[in-house]
Amino acid sequence: MELALAARLPGADVLPARLHEAMRYSVLGGGKRIRPALVFATAHAVGLTEEDVEAAACAIELVHVYSLVHDDLPAMDDDDLRRGRPTCHKAYDEATAVLVGDALQTLAFQVLARDPALPAAAAIRLRLVELLAEASGTFGMAGGQAIDLAAQGRKLDLVQVEEMHARKTGALIRVSVMMAAACVPALDPRWQHALAGFVNPIGLAFQIQDDLLDVLGDATTLGKATGADSERSKPTHPSVIGIEASQDRVRLLHQQAFDALAPLGPRADLLRSLADWLLARRY
Amino acid sequence: MELALAARLPGADVLPARLHEAMRYSVLGGGKRIRPALVFATAHAVGLTEEDVEAAACAIELVHVYSLVHDDLPAMDDDDLRRGRPTCHKAYDEATAVLVGDALQTLAFQVLARDPALPAAAAIRLRLVELLAEASGTFGMAGGQAIDLAAQGRKLDLVQVEEMHARKTGALIRVSVMMAAACVPALDPRWQHALAGFVNPIGLAFQIQDDLLDVLGDATTLGKATGADSERSKPTHPSVIGIEASQDRVRLLHQQAFDALAPLGPRADLLRSLADWLLARRY
Numbered sequence: 001m002e003l004a005l006a007a008r009l010p011g012a013d014v015l016p017a018r019l020h021e022a023m024r025y026s027v028l029g030g031g032k033r034i035r036p037a038l039v040f041a042t043a044h045a046v047g048l049t050e051e052d053v054e055a056a057a058c059a060i061e062l063v064h065v066y067s068l069v070h071d072d073l074p075a076m077d078d079d080d081l082r083r084g085r086p087t088c089h090k091a092y093d094e095a096t097a098v099l100v101g102d103a104l105q106t107l108a109f110q111v112l113a114r115d116p117a118l119p120a121a122a123a124i125r126l127r128l129v130e131l132l133a134e135a136s137g138t139f140g141m142a143g144g145q146a147i148d149l150a151a152q153g154r155k156l157d158l159v160q161v162e163e164m165h166a167r168k169t170g171a172l173i174r175v176s177v178m179m180a181a182a183c184v185p186a187l188d189p190r191w192q193h194a195l196a197g198f199v200n201p202i203g204l205a206f207q208i209q210d211d212l213l214d215v216l217g218d219a220t221t222l223g224k225a226t227g228a229d230s231e232r233s234k235p236t237h238p239s240v241i242g243i244e245a246s247q248d249r250v251r252l253l254h255q256q257a258f259d260a261l262a263p264l265g266p267r268a269d270l271l272r273s274l275a276d277w278l279l280a281r282r283y
Numbered sequence: 284m285e286l287a288l289a290a291r292l293p294g295a296d297v298l299p300a301r302l303h304e305a306m307r308y309s310v311l312g313g314g315k316r317i318r319p320a321l322v323f324a325t326a327h328a329v330g331l332t333e334e335d336v337e338a339a340a341c342a343i344e345l346v347h348v349y350s351l352v353h354d355d356l357p358a359m360d361d362d363d364l365r366r367g368r369p370t371c372h373k374a375y376d377e378a379t380a381v382l383v384g385d386a387l388q389t390l391a392f393q394v395l396a397r398d399p400a401l402p403a404a405a406a407i408r409l410r411l412v413e414l415l416a417e418a419s420g421t422f423g424m425a426g427g428q429a430i431d432l433a434a435q436g437r438k439l440d441l442v443q444v445e446e447m448h449a450r451k452t453g454a455l456i457r458v459s460v461m462m463a464a465a466c467v468p469a470l471d472p473r474w475q476h477a478l479a480g481f482v483n484p485i486g487l488a489f490q491i492q493d494d495l496l497d498v499l500g501d502a503t504t505l506g507k508a509t510g511a512d513s514e515r516s517k518p519t520h521p522s523v524i525g526i527e528a529s530q531d532r533v534r535l536l537h538q539q540a541f542d543a544l545a546p547l548g549p550r551a552d553l554l555r556s557l558a559d560w561l562l563a564r565r566y
Contacts, residue, residue, distance in 0.1 A: 010421055015446075016429035019421055070385060075377030094358030095432050098381065102353060102388065103425040109392045110416035113409055122405035126396055129412050133393035138293055138302055142386040146299035149378050163298075 042180035055115035066104035135175035144168025170203035197260025205253035325463035338398035349387035418458035427451025453486035480543025
């Protein structure tokens with residue numbers, strides 16, 4: 001993924017050099033690459049190679065990084081540390097960070113439109129553009145961030161917290177699986193259904209796990225400050241239903257996801273291992 | 284255009300309501316709609332109806348408005364007034380303005396991917412995504428804004444000022460014509476060439492005219508503060524080559540554009556009128 005992303009970013013010596021350098025700093029600065037891993041594991045499950053979906057994985061990761069760069073801005077979450085390094089606006093400046101996010105989003109769609117590594121069929125590429133736009137917009141990631149900002153300091157119930165998570169993090173997790181599936185020209189609808197049934201609970205469980213780590217994790221392993229959610233009075237699963245009930249909910253969603261995946265048999269083993277790792281992770 | 288844009292924006296009562304309301308405030312708050320006008324005039328020249336290109340015009344205008352909302356942010360140009368009304372971050376808040384820009388960009392690509400009003404051929408839609416991404420990214424609009432920010436308070440020569448303008452404003456002006464042309468399945472390459480030869484000088488002349496208005500215009504007619512460029516020591520044509528030479532350059536580019544358009548004959552008369560208006564405008 002590092003090489004794949006690096007190859008798709010403009011060189012740090014190309015005009016405007018500072019912007020390109022800041023884009024590379026933000027994208028290539030580590031990160032768990034969870035969404036690309038989901039793309040690759042899904043590709044394996046539906047009989048595609050990693051090469052078939054590499055560009056789609058890059059596009060999703062570019063959107064993810066753009067959202068981190070903008071979410072870290074002083075006007076948003078005001079974070080100084082990301083992946084153990086200064087955030088983009090700290091390492092560069094705020095104006096550059098705004099442009100980095102903007103340009104990474106554009107690059108994501110550009111990759112889907114013209115990257116030679118993707119399946120050539122225009123209909124498939126266009127469907128990928130549509131899926132990524134839907135997952136990134138106000139009914140997905142950007143909308144989730146808006147709900148999150150509006151909710152700070154207010155009380156949400158469990159349904160509202162889950163609606164926020166479904167958009168803010170869930171949409172991009174979900175689309176990682178669905179975009180890989182969309183690279184198959186005519187996927188068996190039962191497989192499509194099984195994959196959707198898998199990734200919906202995984203997306204939510206992943207976010208609950210993230211909230212739990214913010215309460216229980218330690219900053220050195222995470223590479224970012226902990227306790228940030230409660231400091232900002234962000235509504236999270238642990239704050240609404242408590243730590244133990246949140247852990248129970250992760251286990252239940254985990255089981256639901258595995259049940260949904262049954263029709264795919266052993267070809268989905270990579271997806272299962274990835275889900276196991278995601279929900280047991282400590283960072 | 285107001286109706287076409289309004290129909291493509293989520294309702295102000297749809298969750299997240301404040302974000303959707305701020306998007307509608309920013310997009311529907313007036314504006315000259317120059318880029319859509321170029322799309323429609325080009326459609327007329329190549330034998331398409333306004334309906335054929337309406338969605339493309341919307342996508343371009345959404346990208347234009349996203350760039351205005353982000354450029355107005357305190358970390359960027361720090362403008363309080365736009366189109367005679369408070370800028371998005373003044374009317375709402377900075378975090379909302381960041382998200383408004385982000386979500387408008389996403390919506391632009393979503394419109395190209397799935398708007399039923401566009402030509403159905405996936406290859407054409409995909410080409411529109413590619414063209415818009417190219418014009419918006421670091422080799423287009425976002426890159427031009429980065430060069431502009433880096434240039435403030437520094438001396439640029441004429442070549443550098445024109446390189447900045449070609450990206451910052453020129454790219455989106457140019458793509459307005461080229462996207463309309465791309466909606467024709469197999470456009471005569473000579474027409475394609477004529478349109479490119481027309482819009483390149485028009486894009487630059489338009490920006491020089493904008494810079495001239497910043498020096499010579501009055502704030503009431505413009506709906507924004509004048510003298511802002513020189514206050515920020517932004518390199519502009521008037522500041523580099525003087526007012527009179529800038530006016531001469533607009534006239535020369537105007538003539539170049541008309542010469543290039545000759546092969547299209549009278550079917551390009553709307554484009555010619557539009558160019559005349561653009562380069563004579565007082566706001």
